[in-house]
Amino acid sequence: xxxxxxxxxxxxxxxxxxxxxxxxxxxxxxxxxxxxxxxxxxxxxxxxxxxxxxxxxxxxxxxxxxxxxxxxxxxxxxxxxxxxxxxxxxxxxxxxxxxxxxxxxxxxxxxxxxxxxxxxxxxxxxxxxxxxxxxxxxxxxxxxxxxxxxxxxxxxxxxxxxxxxxxxxxxxxxxxxxxxxxxxxxxxxxxxxxxxxxxxxxxxxxxxxxxxxxxxxxxxxxxxxxxxxxxxxxxxxxxxxxxxxxxxxxxxxxxxxxxxxxxxxxxxxxxxxxxxxxxxxxxxxxxxxxxxxxxxxxxxxxxxxxxxxxxxxxxxxxxxxxxxxxxxxxxxxxxxxxxxxxxxxxxxxxxxxxxxxxxxxxxxxxxxxxxxxxxxxxxxxxxxxxxxxxxxxxxxxxxxxxxxxxxxxxxxxxxxxxxxxxxxxxxxxxxxxxxxxxxxxxxxxxxxxxxxxxxxxxxxxxxxxxxxxxxxxxxxxxxxxxxxxxxxxxxxxxxxxxxxxxxxxxxxxxxxxxxxxxxxxxxxxxxxxxxxxxxxxxxxxxxxxxxxxxxxxxxxxxxxxxxxxxxxxxxxxxxxxxxxxxxxxxxxxxxxxxxxxxxxxxxxxxxxxxxxxxxxxxxxxxxxxxxxxxxxxxxxxxxxxxxxxxxxxxxxxxxxxxxxxxxxxxxxxxxxxxxxxxxxxxxxxxxxxxxxxxxxxxxxxxxxxxxxxxxxxxxxxxxxxxxxxxxxxxxxxxxxxxxxxxxxxxxxxxxxxxx
Amino acid sequence: xxxxxxxxxxxxxxxxxxxxxxxxxxxxxxxxxxxxxxxxxxxxxxxxxxxxxxxxxxxxxxxxxxxxxxxxxxxxxxxxxxxxxxxxxxxxxxxxxxxxxxxxxxxxxxxxxxxxxxxxxxxxxxxxxxxxxxxxxxxxxxxxxxxxxxxxxxxxxxxxxxxxxx
Numbered sequence: 054x055x056x057x058x059x060x061x062x063x064x065x066x067x068x069x070x071x072x073x074x075x076x077x078x079x080x081x082x083x084x085x086x087x088x089x090x091x092x093x094x095x096x097x098x099x100x101x102x103x104x105x106x107x108x109x110x111x112x113x114x115x116x117x118x119x120x121x122x123x124x125x126x127x128x129x130x131x132x133x134x135x136x137x138x139x140x141x142x143x144x145x146x147x148x149x150x151x152x153x154x155x156x157x158x159x160x161x162x163x164x165x166x167x168x169x170x171x172x173x174x175x176x177x178x179x180x181x182x183x184x185x186x187x188x189x190x191x192x193x194x195x196x197x198x199x200x201x202x203x204x205x206x207x208x209x210x211x212x213x214x215x216x217x218x219x220x221x222x223x224x225x226x227x228x229x230x231x232x233x234x235x236x237x238x239x240x241x242x243x244x245x246x247x248x249x250x251x252x253x254x255x256x257x258x259x260x261x262x263x264x265x266x267x268x269x270x271x272x273x274x275x276x277x278x279x280x281x282x283x284x285x286x287x288x289x290x291x292x293x294x295x296x297x298x299x300x301x302x303x304x305x306x307x308x309x310x311x312x313x314x315x316x317x318x319x320x321x322x323x324x325x326x327x328x329x330x331x332x333x334x335x336x337x338x339x340x341x342x343x344x345x346x347x348x349x350x351x352x353x354x355x356x357x358x359x360x361x362x363x364x365x366x367x368x369x370x371x372x373x374x375x376x377x378x379x380x381x382x383x384x385x386x387x388x389x390x391x392x393x394x395x396x397x398x399x400x401x402x403x404x405x406x407x408x409x410x411x412x413x414x415x416x417x418x419x420x421x422x423x424x425x426x427x428x429x430x431x432x433x434x435x436x437x438x439x440x441x442x443x444x445x446x447x448x449x450x451x452x453x454x455x456x457x458x459x460x461x462x463x464x465x466x467x468x469x470x471x472x473x474x475x476x477x478x479x480x481x482x483x484x485x486x487x488x489x490x491x492x493x494x495x496x497x498x499x500x501x502x503x504x505x506x507x508x509x510x511x512x513x514x515x516x517x518x519x520x521x522x523x524x525x526x527x528x529x530x531x532x533x534x535x536x537x538x539x540x541x542x543x544x545x546x547x548x549x550x551x552x553x554x555x556x557x558x559x560x561x562x563x564x565x566x567x568x569x570x571x572x573x574x575x576x577x578x579x580x581x582x583x584x585x586x587x588x589x590x591x592x593x594x595x596x597x598x599x600x601x602x603x604x605x606x607x608x609x610x611x612x613x614x615x616x617x618x619x620x621x622x623x624x625x626x627x628x629x630x631x632x633x634x635x636x637x638x639x640x641x642x643x644x645x646x647x648x649x650x651x652x653x654x655x656x657x658x659x660x661x662x663x664x665x666x667x668x669x670x671x672x673x674x675x676x677x678x679x680x681x682x683x684x685x686x687x688x689x690x691x692x693x694x695x696x697x698x699x700x701x702x703x704x705x706x707x708x709x710x711x712x713x714x715x716x717x718x719x720x721x722x723x724x725x726x727x728x729x730x731x732x733x734x735x736x737x738x739x740x741x742x743x744x745x746x747x748x749x750x751x752x753x754x755x756x757x758x759x760x761x762x763x764x765x766x767x768x769x770x771x772x773x774x775x776x777x778x779x780x781x782x783x784x785x786x787x788x789x790x791x792x793x794x795x796x797x798x799x800x801x802x803x804x805x806x807x808x
Numbered sequence: 809x810x811x812x813x814x815x816x817x818x819x820x821x822x823x824x825x826x827x828x829x830x831x832x833x834x835x836x837x838x839x840x841x842x843x844x845x846x847x848x849x850x851x852x853x854x855x856x857x858x859x860x861x862x863x864x865x866x867x868x869x870x871x872x873x874x875x876x877x878x879x880x881x882x883x884x885x886x887x888x889x890x891x892x893x894x895x896x897x898x899x900x901x902x903x904x905x906x907x908x909x910x911x912x913x914x915x916x917x918x919x920x921x922x923x924x925x926x927x928x929x930x931x932x933x934x935x936x937x938x939x940x941x942x943x944x945x946x947x948x949x950x951x952x953x954x955x956x957x958x959x960x961x962x963x964x965x966x967x968x969x970x971x972x973x974x
Contacts, residue, residue: 137834213913213915214861214915214947214949266913266914267915268913299853299855519950521912686909694949697949697951697953698949720854721858722856726949727952729940729941729944729946730944732952734936735954758952
């Protein structure tokens with residue numbers, strides 16, 4: 054096995070004049086150095102995700118050919134006998150660079166005449182979309198009050214504790230075959246997207262992703278390394294292993310949520326909100342990420358803008374300027390987070406302007422719990438919109454808090470509370486994708502087999518990287534079949550052994566997993582009860598399967614264990630039903646549900662130390678309604694982890710570039726995320742509104758906390774600092790940033806006297 | 809293996825067993841454990857000493873294996889997650905993490921377990937604040953720490969109850 058290390062650009066934007074590998078190759082233990090020239094037999098990587106009018110496809114080579122476009126852009130790969138030697142070799146590769154002016158300001162990148170990040174495209178703006186429904190202009194013209202805010206949602210990423218990795222070999226026989234171990238969260242889609250670049254049919258590419266140490270959306274992109282490692286394994290004729298280091302993860306994986314938002318609300322004097330209008334500009338980085346493109350942030354901020362409010366006049370525009378930074382891709386909460394920030398911060402601003410209570414103002418404008426179609430055509434499957442907000446309000450003891458807040462202010466202490474009710478599209482399938490503006494099909498399949506000994510094997514194309522599918526999907530199977538959960542094995546993460554599936558992301562697996570397994574298990578169970586009926590000489594409608602034993606209802610003692618039923622099913626001769634003789638005890642079904650939307654509300658109580666700018670979270674509440682809860686422990690775990698991520702986004706996480714494009718957040722010393730001392734004991738509540746459309750009434754849950762928490766925390770900080778009249782316009786709200794705002798307030802006299 | 813720096817034999821006690829393997833002087837303890845000795849339970853999250861995933865006990869004290877050279881622990885004792893319980897069994901700390909849903913992807917878990925062992929050695933009955941302070945050098949991206957704090961509290965209580973009963 055050889056080990057790979059990548060030579061990466063230290064420049065934001067530079068022409069690659071020459072690459073000289075001779076010193077590296079002279080080092081004992083270095084086996085090869087490859088550049089883009091050596092990989093010219095590969096097809097380009099093309100971002101073809103949600104293509105339509107207004108969206109430009111971008112093509113790239115996995116190793117930069119003539120120009121590097123961000124710090125960390127790979128330009129060469131060194132193969133050596135150990136990872137240490139590979140890194141030694143990497144340091145000896147001489148690259149001659151000609152630095153070019155970097156494009157760093159996404160708004161300037163949209164101006165005519167701006168330097169182009171990718172000259173082949175002829176523009177920096179790789180997607181401009183807009184949509185308007187109702188009488189938006191009229192509503193703003195007739196409004197008693199218009200609130201307009203700007204908000205910059207900061208640049209963060211997933212940074213799972215386990216970085217990415219690719220191990221690949223090429224078998225040069227029988228037409229050639231790539232075997233790839235990958236840390237992906239979507240094995241089949243990765244195979245589908247890699248195969249044409251490598252120039253092989255999908256059947257000659259196998260992806261194995263057994264255990265993955267956290268992903269959070271980051272690992273559902275296709276990266277240059279996914280292509281380069283199998284390609285160089287083929288060139289070198291030996292297996293090659295690459296394990297990403299943390300600097301590479303932070304500099305050259307995907308970034309997320311860096312969005313410049315403008316949000317406007319038109320309202321009547323009584324607080325009725327009549328129109329929303331948003332403009333969302335994603336600082337898209339140098340490459341359009343594959344497959345989801347930066348629209349995964351900007352567009353979803355726009356298309357779900359009306360959220361849980363009954364506003365009928367809604368418009369948005371999105372732009373995706375390329376810049377010389379790391380690409381923007383899918384990370385937990387995606388563009389819902391900036392969209393939620395923009396809308397909910399604006400609603401609090403409206404409440405302050407109208408001198409209305411922010412909770413009452415929201416309740417006044419909320420939709421009811423029934424099925425509801427939004428102006429942009431999403432059909433919600435019922436939810437606890439007002440009930441969630443009321444529950445969150447009560448959880449922070451709102452009335453008492455206001456008294457406590459007033460008293461604290463007299464002592465020079467600044468407490469604040471903020472709310473953030475949300476709707477989260479979940480269970481990503483064809484209809485929900487279409488409703489979100491992504492014209493692609495999504496479904497999933499599961500195969501359920503009762504083995505001859507009565508144990509159960511389920512294969513799925515979903516993937517688990519911490520969500521506990523081995524538990525919940527086994528539970529679902531066991532419930533449906535009437536077998537002990539311990540007898541069920543869930544198989545995933547291998548394109549050779551699992552049925553085709555779209556993978557796990559976008560809070561989809563509870564819905565798709567439940568549905569596809571349910572559909573399959575129902576068929577297998579039907580066969581089992583007919584077999585048991587034949588064995589027990591009873592009508593199959595009288596058979597019940599409980600805990601791995603078939604009983605005849607109401608006839609104690611008349612029973613047969615599943616093991617015997619299964620054996621009979623496989624080898625019982627002509628006494629078996631025809632379909633069992635033909636199909637055995639395996640059923641494979643797909644599932645493609647209607648639109649499901651989880652909802653809930655976040656609430657934060659914070660204290661801001663106005664001398665230091667430090668925000669302390671006193672209480673963080675999540676009310677979560679993900680429909681019928683499959684496993685309360687796992688739901689709580691998902692919500693808690695997502696909330697911690699939200700705390701990071703609100704207060705800590707910042708992938709920063711210097712004015713020259715240098716990347717300065719390349720370690721976990723600089724890119725901070727919450728530890729045990731930043732995440733308080735969380736207040737978690739559940740409301741169950743069964744989905745009106747999905748099997749079992751299930752909705753997804755993975756991203757909710759990340760969507761709700763940042764806006765709740767920003768609103769709480771703004772509430773705390775309302776005596777200073779400061780306007781928070783970005784995340785993360787670092788102490789430095791808040792002190793800057795407070796200093797300005799102090800110098801212009803709007804701050805209260807110091808105690 | 810011929811390398812730039814040459815190799816030396818490193819002898820140490822790992823999980824109570826004497827082990828010897830060759831290492832370059834620059835080889836990190838993480839790589840020595842994982843690739844030299846095949847003990848892949850010690851995880852590598854950042855190689856910057858920040859995330860805590862690689863935490864092992866060196867002579868009973870928690871240490872970042874990613875900031876330690878293998879040669880530095882020559883003659884010493886290293887305890888990794890593999891040594892916490894017999895194969896097929898779980899230690900009380902591991903059992904508590906499982907019971908309290910103190911892990912999701914599990915990547916940070918070996919380091920969390922090592923730090924928890926060290927904490928409870930130093931302070932058998934920590935307050936929640938003390939647990940949070942002690943574990944603040946081990947980051948977890950999945951759980952939001954709720955189950956982790958609860959797991960540590962659970963072990964402390966169980967051990968306290970057991971010693972009362974003894």
